[in-house]
Each structure stands twice: as C-alpha cells, then as structure tokens.
Amino acid sequence: MRPAIVFIGFMGAGKSTALAAAREAGLETVEIDELMERELGKPIRQAFEEDGEEAFRAREAEVVGELLEKADGGAIALGGGSVLSERVRKALDRHTVVLLEIDAAEAWRRIEGTERPLATSEADVERLLAERLPLYEELADAVVPMADIGAVARALPAIRALAEMPAGTKLLWASSQSGDYPILVGPEILGSGWWPLEGNRFCVTDRDVGPLFGERLQPLAATVEVEPGEGAKTLGWTEAVLRELSQQGMSREDHVVALGGGVVGDLAGFCAHLYQRGVAVVHVPTTLVAQVDSAYGGKTGVDLPEGKNYAGAYQLPAGVLADTATLRTLPREELAAGFVEALKTGLLAGGPLWERVRTIEEIDPDDLADVVFACARYKCGIVAADERDAGLRNVLNLGHTVGHAIEAATDYSRYRHGEAISIGLLAALRLSDAPGLRDECEGILTRHGLPVRLDPEVAIEDVLAALQRDKKRTAAGVGFVLLSEPGQPRTGQLVDPAKVRAAVEELYS
16 A cells, blocks of 8 residues: 655644645545535534543544544545554554644634644643654654645655655654755755756765765766865855856856765855856765755855855755765764764753754764754754845854864864764853853763864964854944753854953863
C-alpha cells in the first residue's frame, strides 16, 4: 500500500486548507473531524459534552487507527488531539506526516468564537499546544509554517517527494518575505535523484569538495572550482567565478549550485545574485557550520580587508539539500568548528535544543541530523520574522561581534570561523554578566577541543580596532548581542568600551 500524506497540527493550523491543496493536486482526501461527526452522528462538541473526552478519544483511536492502517495513498487531516492515541502514532509510521506549524497566539486568533470544547480561552490554547507540540514534532517528517494559505500548495511537490527519499529524511518549508523554499535534511539524500529546480545546473565548489561530491549532482552543465578556505571570499574570486559562468554559457534560465561549506555558499550565492542581475541558487552544504547555519536565510557576501562580509546581498536559495552523510568526510577539527554554530543556536533557542547540544559528548556525524534540522528550523523562524536584519535577526550574531573582529585581525588565516566564534562567545557571555553560563560553555568548548583563549601573538589593539569596524555599527556605537540565560537574547546592547576591553583581555589569560 502507498503511504498517505497526513497533516497534523493544532486546531486552527490550517488542516482544511492543506486538504484543499491536496485535492487541487488530484489526491483523494479525508478530514478526520468530519469523519468522526459522521461516525458519532453528532457534532464533536456535543459528543464531548454528552459522552466525555475519554469516550471520544477511545472512539477516535479506533476510527483513525483503522483508517491509517488501511490507507492507500491520498491525504488525511487528523484532529488536533488524534496523535494522543498510541495506535494512531504507530499507524503513522509508514505515512508522510506533515506538521502544520502555528503558534498559540495565532491559533487563538483563528479559533476564538468557534465551538472548540477544549479551547475556550487563550490560556487553554497555550496549555494544550505546549502539551501536544512535542508529540507533533516527534512524529513529523515535514514541518510547514502556515504563514499564508498557499504555503502547503507550494510545498506539496517537495512533500510528495519525501516518500521516495532515504529513510530519515526530513523536510522544512522555509518561508519569509521574499519567498519560500524546501530544506531537506538527512543522510544520503544526494543519491535520491530529487532536485528542486528545472534547468541547467552550474556548480560552484572548491577544489577539495568538488571531487568528493560533484558526481552526485549530475547532470551538471559546468563546474567552477575556487581555492579552499576563507581566501576565496574576495571580490577577485567573485569576478573569476562570474567570468567562468559567462564563458560556460550560463543563462538567466539556469541556476547556480553551491556545493561546499560556508565560504562556497556565501561566494556562490553572491555570484548568483550578481550574474545577469540574478539567477537562482541551490545550496548543497557539506560542512557542519553550513548545515546548521550559513546555508539558510539568504545572506551572501565576500570579505574586504577592512572587515568580514563587507560586500554582500540577500539572495534566498531555491532549495537546500543538507546531506548529513557528507559530514563523515570532515576532520574532527572541522566538525568541532561547525559545532560552535550549533551551540550558539542552542543558547539562543533555549529549551530542548539547548539541552541537546550542551550534552553532546562526542560530535558524531551520524548522530547530528536532528541537530541540523532543529538549528535550521530556529534560524528560518528568525528569518521569517526579520529577513532583512532590521532587528530580531541580529540575535544570530551572538558571539560574532568579537569573533568577526578576531578573524579580521588575523587576516582570516589563523582561526577557522567556528574557532573564532568559540572565543567570541565567551566574550559575549562575559559582557552579559553570566559567569555560570560562560563557565559551562567554556567547559563544553574545551571538551570538543575548541580554542577558548586568544593566541598571545594576536595584538589586542588589532582586535579592538577591527571590532570598531563591525558592519552593524551605528552612530551610537557597536551593539552587542547579550544573553544571560538560554533562550533570552538581547540585541543592540551598547557596552562601556572599558568593559569590552576587559572582556577581550580576559581571552588572553
């Protein structure tokens, strides 16, 4: 039997809208709330009042469990509480489960005034959603934020492709002001044959990564290779890549494939933005730092001698394929450097993601898919609220103000990006007056072999001078992202220069 697409989520999330999109795509559909009312012979609210929730849930488990066990394709929308049944959860194993994401405030706005027996107030909604969300997330193969009624229709081709993807593949539908795109995370997805775009593929990669994974992206119209490392993030290499794409015959109907780590992603995305006033780009991140952070959100750019990412543009990808099996090729030091961005994201998110990253004893590339997905989901949620860095998105710079200054002061050659951010995080936590959290993070970073002190040969005046050139500096000064406890970042914090100096000086001790 073929798997069905099963939409789950809280009341008001848009499951009826999702079914309408599935019907428009030619799928047979079933809405569980309607099915239950036919089975019971009365409205659900009346069934709750007359028979009680326990009796309703028992009957729902029978009806929904049998439907899922016998389903052969199509699309099904479950009730908000259907997943409370163990039989239902087990029956979902063979289907493609899609979580329609909504927050409590929006859910209440949509359902207020309707007849919902378990949600008669906003407090009810907050409590119920908090109880059910862990179940929803555990079951979901795909997460689609319901930013607008057309989201599922646009995501449906990628959702349907999940049935043919390797086991463990998860889909995140990223959406923000400029558009939306699929993010696939999981092992061996590059061998699946699925691709988000039509048209010719022009691959931009580096000389180390191209030979490893280029064949898995065929057919490629051409491949442009740059030197490995931060040295490729320059205007000189930008011109070289643009000229090579032109000489290879790339047109505006074609697209760039960014195959590699954060450097390649930034450079290739920037070139895609510039080439013939803009072509699409698909990111295939192969490093941990790119998979947990830089491949998402559309920031592209290159460095100038005066500062990191001083020349750049916004260019949302048309898709991201984060094949976690590629992480197996990375040396331990590269994995550790990428882990710093995961730690940063855990600090920002708090909750389960913080608990997950803080307790990782060994960075195992075969045990990171859930971390990659969670980090991508957090970042894409931030970008959805503030794509162009007008405020909230600044939280993603936690540890980066000092970290970027360290990179610039050392000509981008002494530290990997994640290693510089490792040191920068400790400075940010010192400025946050969070000594306990700082000590804990220092222990985590040390456990993974990351630097927690600056090399004495790095001149403090060079670091402080580079810090003053931070590209987010305003007339008021350099604003820091501070964080006193996980999940509670504060942006745009102006700090006494003497305290900044003291925090940087501490990095040498």
